[in-house]
Amino acid sequence: MPVPLIKKIGLKFSLNDPRWGRGSQDNGQNNNQNQDGKRPNDGPPDLDQLWREFNQRLNRLFGNRGGGRGDGGFNPDMKGAGIGFGLIAAIVAFLWLVSGFFIVQEGQTAVVMTFGKYSHMTPAGFNWRWPTPIQSHEIVNVSQVRTVEVGYRSSVRNKQAKESLMLTDDENIIDIQFAVQYKLKSAADWVFNNRDQEEMVRHVAETAIREIVGRSKMDFVLYEGREKVAFDVSQVMQQITDRYNAGVQITNVTMQGVQPPEQVQAAFDDAVKAGQDRERQKNEGQAYANDVIPRARGAASRLLQEAEAYRSRVVANAQGDSERFRQVLGEYQKAPAVTRDRLYIETMQQIFTNTTKVMVDSRTGNNLLYLPLDKLISQSATDAGLPKPGAPAVGQQSSGTSAATEPLQSMETQRQRESRSRDGRDSRERETR
Numbered sequence: 001m002p003v004p005l006i007k008k009i010g011l012k013f014s015l016n017d018p019r020w021g022r023g024s025q026d027n028g029q030n031n032n033q034n035q036d037g038k039r040p041n042d043g044p045p046d047l048d049q050l051w052r053e054f055n056q057r058l059n060r061l062f063g064n065r066g067g068g069r070g071d072g073g074f075n076p077d078m079k080g081a082g083i084g085f086g087l088i089a090a091i092v093a094f095l096w097l098v099s100g101f102f103i104v105q106e107g108q109t110a111v112v113m114t115f116g117k118y119s120h121m122t123p124a125g126f127n128w129r130w131p132t133p134i135q136s137h138e139i140v141n142v143s144q145v146r147t148v149e150v151g152y153r154s155s156v157r158n159k160q161a162k163e164s165l166m167l168t169d170d171e172n173i174i175d176i177q178f179a180v181q182y183k184l185k186s187a188a189d190w191v192f193n194n195r196d197q198e199e200m201v202r203h204v205a206e207t208a209i210r211e212i213v214g215r216s217k218m219d220f221v222l223y224e225g226r227e228k229v230a231f232d233v234s235q236v237m238q239q240i241t242d243r244y245n246a247g248v249q250i251t252n253v254t255m256q257g258v259q260p261p262e263q264v265q266a267a268f269d270d271a272v273k274a275g276q277d278r279e280r281q282k283n284e285g286q287a288y289a290n291d292v293i294p295r296a297r298g299a300a301s302r303l304l305q306e307a308e309a310y311r312s313r314v315v316a317n318a319q320g321d322s323e324r325f326r327q328v329l330g331e332y333q334k335a336p337a338v339t340r341d342r343l344y345i346e347t348m349q350q351i352f353t354n355t356t357k358v359m360v361d362s363r364t365g366n367n368l369l370y371l372p373l374d375k376l377i378s379q380s381a382t383d384a385g386l387p388k389p390g391a392p393a394v395g396q397q398s399s400g401t402s403a404a405t406e407p408l409q410s411m412e413t414q415r416q417r418e419s420r421s422r423d424g425r426d427s428r429e430r431e432t433r
Contacts, residue, residue, distance in 0.1 A: 100131040107143030109187045112136075118188055140187040145251065148201045150209065151177035156257050163202075165261065166210050172218040177257040178230070180205045180237065182250050189247030201241075201248060208236035218260075226255050
């Protein structure tokens, strides 16, 4: 109950009243107070005096200068009260409107809500909205690259088996840990269409990876298909988030660990080593085949070509021999004796050309006649003025002509002479006929 009302009914009291537990003192200092409401010994102020001063200030504020009554009560007039309340209302309204200003940093956006319903989004800078409770806002960082981890938390060793273990297409279990990086492309969708944003992204990532791994073989996921799996997961996640208007843009999917379960890791390592040995042996066999097969094909091709060449040579020789035989037959029919002698001489010339020593059997005795044709050819070449076999020709170095070439040249010269003499003899015989 206010103090002035208590005074009207004649019940004045204070903290110094002995009825409130402070008790009376005989020295008379409780009733001797200063005008400022304090005791002479600097005790606590009197609440009555403070209340009177507060009422006086209110009277001066609302236009009641005189106070009207001497009891210090608050008795403003209507005009002054209206001005005072209007001033207070204006100050309160100004402060309320000023509370609607807010600042949005670069790379962020503010989602403004009117009575909890989405209204609009504001760009970076100094913005204003209707103050609470009409409007409110939530600042969202749209430039930040956020990361969500699937199958582990903070470290690959801290695995989450419920998220990482999944089944492949060939009915094998595989343990996968990966991280998803994403940004926000719509702050309003991010705030209003998701209850727990990070868990939503994690569930979408888990759904996508299980779909991709469930359609792939275990070896493909473990080795050559890691990048392909990560790319497919990002594509499927983007499709799912766009379908549900989550306001998420998937930027990257990184595979942190892909391996078989720990319970079968040793057996799987043995199987991998066996597979590697098999591949190595296959590669060695393929390398050996690549070395042997081309050489065999080359040898076969060479044999075929040699056989073809031999066949062509034999056929050509046979055709040439048959043609030569026809020509000789024609000449033989014209002059049998001359042709017979000529054939004999040519045959013996061919035989002696390829022979260096001749053994002649004598019909009268048991002695054999030895004919050193090589020496005879050398002697005939010397008599004819030709260089000896093995000696270099005049004006030439000894290294220019070998020893095996000079006897052939001498034999060729003698053969030419015999041929000329034989041709002359044949011509004379034809003339006599």
